[in-house]
Amino acid sequence: MRQIGKLDDPSYAERFVDLLAASGIDAKGEAGSGGVTIWVRDEDRLTEARALLTRFVADPDAAEFREAQVKARRARDEAAKRQQTTRRHVVSMRDRWSAPVHRRAPVTIVLICLSCAVALATGMGDSQQLLGDQLGGQVLRGLLIVDPIAAFEGLEATGATRTAEAASGVIDDAAIDDTWAFRGWSLRRGELWRLWTPCLIHFGVVHLLFNMLMLYRVGPMVESFSGSWRLALFVLGCGIAANVGGVLPEAAGGGWLAGGMSGVLYGLFGWGLMLQRYHRSRPVFFPPSTVFILLLWLVLGFTGMLDGPSTDAGGGYRIANWAHGVGFVSGLAVGYLQSLVSSRPSV
Known part of the structure; x- marks a missing residue:
């Protein structure tokens, strides 16, 4: 990270940092007794950043700089929304398993x-x-x-077991067990x-x-x-x-x-x-x-x-x-x- 200059007005310093961000240059302002120092992280773009600073100091209220500030703030808001959405979809399994x-x-x-x-x-x-x-x-x-008790009693009351007895001479409990009438008896009653x-x-x-x-x-x-x-x-x-x-x-x-x-x-x-x-x-x-x-x-x-x-x-x-x-x-x-x-x- 390298220092490229200072700006006396904090609002202008904020605008210039936004201008650098809109240009794809990562920078930050650091307030001090002599104003706001501008630091640039990407040393490969120091020359470009210094050139922008020279133009900015000449006319900090120029329309292009104001528009760049609006653009940078909009990009930051969108990035914050994306990050918030991502957090909602992320599950910390470490936290869950530690509970x-x-x-x-x-x-x-x-x-x-x-x-x-x-x-x-x-x-x-x-x-x-x-x-x-x-x-x-x-x-x-x-x-x-x-x-089973309710089902047998209910089937007996409806004549199902008597029908089985008349047909075979005995009540075949196993045969009655194996009918849908028996197995669904309780469910049909809610x-x-x-x-x-x-x-x-x-x-x-x-x-x-x-x-x-x-x-x-x-x-x-x-x-x-x-x-x-x-x-x-x-x-x-x-x-x-x-x-x-x-x-x-x-x-x-x-x-x-x-x-x-x-x-x-x-x-x-x-x-x-x-x-x-x-x-x-x-x-x-x-x-x-x-x-x-x-x-x-x-x-x-x-x-x-x-x-x-x-x-x-x-x-x-x-x-x-x-x-x-x-x-x-x-x-x-x-x-x-x-x-x-x-x-x-x-x-």
Whole structure:
């Protein structure tokens, strides 16, 4: 930075600095006892700056100098607006990640707490309580896609079970379970919360721990990147889609006695994959090993290799493959759309 001269009048000094800025010369004025000293940063343009100073001192009120000042101020205002817009679109991930997890990922923490509370209230999703009067049975019936007692009683009142008995000589509960009339009974009566609440039910300690550990690992990363309100909307929509996909008839791999956060987790997995691949900031949520394991688990689930063995006491357990698949596809779609929106230039 080099000094090129001094001006006695501060207003003229400000005008001259603006004149230099309009000419593309970076300069500043420094007030002192003997006036305002003009400093130029670009030493390659010192000769040009001194020539302008000579012309300016001769007639500082010339029209060309006033116009240059207006032009420079307009350019500064536009630059300040652009900088303000840029700040609004910049997310400081360092600040977010330095905050406690309950502050940077409140939706994730609420989901974990609700799932754990439901697990405790239902004895880890103990289906033996389903038809009883204990608290666990009442909670299960209130959260499942259908209340089986209300559905059986309602179908019996309409003659559906009597029709089945007349046709076969016995009431085939399994056959009634597998009808849309049974599975949609509660929803047709306006109990629409059941479209999502099965996400909170987990059957057994392993089921709960696996889903909660994965949610705790993935949820805060996606929530910190995309925001809590986006995650909340996604969990709601993806959970509904996964539960609707999982309520297919038994023959198609569905089941009404189903629950868990895994459909939402596969949705988060798909969402994160698309952001990693297409978002302009290229966030990294999953290492290749995690991607491989989750995709392998999804594929193996549809083969039936992961289903529990049948026993004399019951039919074992089955993986909610359609819930996983629908959740995964939903996440892929949302992540791709978010990446497209982020790639648009800011106005």
